Amino acid sequence: MPAQRRDGYPIAKTGHGPYGNYFHQPQVEEIKCLKDQMSQANKEINSDYECLPVDFYEVTDTDSIEFEEATRIYAESFPENERRPIAAINEMVNGGRGRLMVGKRENEIVLMSLLYPLADKSCLLVDYLATAKEHRSTGLGRAFLRHILDRTDDLQFNSILIEIENPYLDDDDAKLKRLKFYKSLGMKELQGVRYLLPPFQGDEPVELILLIFSRDDADHLAGEAVRSLVIQLFGELYDRFEDDWFLTSTLGSIPDFVPLI
Structure with a gap:
């Protein structure tokens, strides 16, 4: 039986890939209240910005509950002609070609993203990014992208x-x-x-x-x-x-x- 996190989810298996071990450590991002500092454009997009912690980490076990919940959010968020089949995502994750990231808030998977590092490591593609319906317009997407963009140097990519x-x-x-x-x-x-x-x-x-x-x-x-x-x-x-x-x-x-x- 796989090791369990304290919240009952299995720990994502450590794998190897162009990120080293960076994405294998859970990252807790405090989504800070920045309403007063946001531009008007940002306020329009993030009118329901919340101040709750979210835990971002990589999932490499395609048999885990996290993988199942992430792919459910994915299937609900994209039209059929834009979606890779779930079996293809399974294959990409198992083969180390794609990196599946999730965001967890209060023991619930609320965000998924499939990242694709190009073979020469020159560029990281954020292939898909989706938030669970009931958690949209709460700043999760912004927090995740900030999490990635702030770590461009750590991840050793020239561009995202x-x-x-x-x-x-x-x-x-x-x-x-x-x-x-x-x-x-x-x-x-x-x-x-x-x-x-x-x-x-x-x-x-x-x-x-x-x-x-x-x-x-x-x-x-x-x-x-x-x-x-x-x-x-x-x-x-x-x-x-x-x-x-x-x-x-x-x-x-x-x-x-x-x-x-």
Whole structure:
């Protein structure tokens, strides 16, 4: 029987990966009350910000209750054509390709995130991030991303990348708020890059934009560097290569000079 944490959950098994042991130690983040210091934009997004502790840690045991609860939150939070099958996540976690993080508050799993470190360790992709329905708009997503962004140096990645649905296609308020939320954390949009997410199920792709947080706080990227990054993402995450229509369409949208805004 696996060792138990004091709250009754099994301890996540220690594994090996590009993070060393850093993510294998539970991290307790005090979500501080910052309402008075927040910008107006942040107040709009975090109107129900709560001051409760949350415990962030990695789960490597795919037979654990934590894995089951994390994948339940995941399935409830993303449409089918954007979701990897649970079996694929199981395989990624067991193989060390993906890192499943959870947030626990008051003995309940309230957040999940699937992180993907690129093979050359140049970039960490926050592949999925979701909060349980009843805990949304409480500052959990902000606390988790701050937890990751503040540790860029410790994790030895040059940059952290996030994909979000393109909010400019339909001026969707929720998507625009999501973009504003990530930018409020210091992430920058790769302007002009039309990123087509290959469908995991069905035939319809999803158009995304890319956001990056880099240690050097650059204001632009060379188009060739972005093309190389996209080729790497498509190959490692989606098993799609340069003869793939979605990849060639995305590459064709990348200008020679990519402003970060």
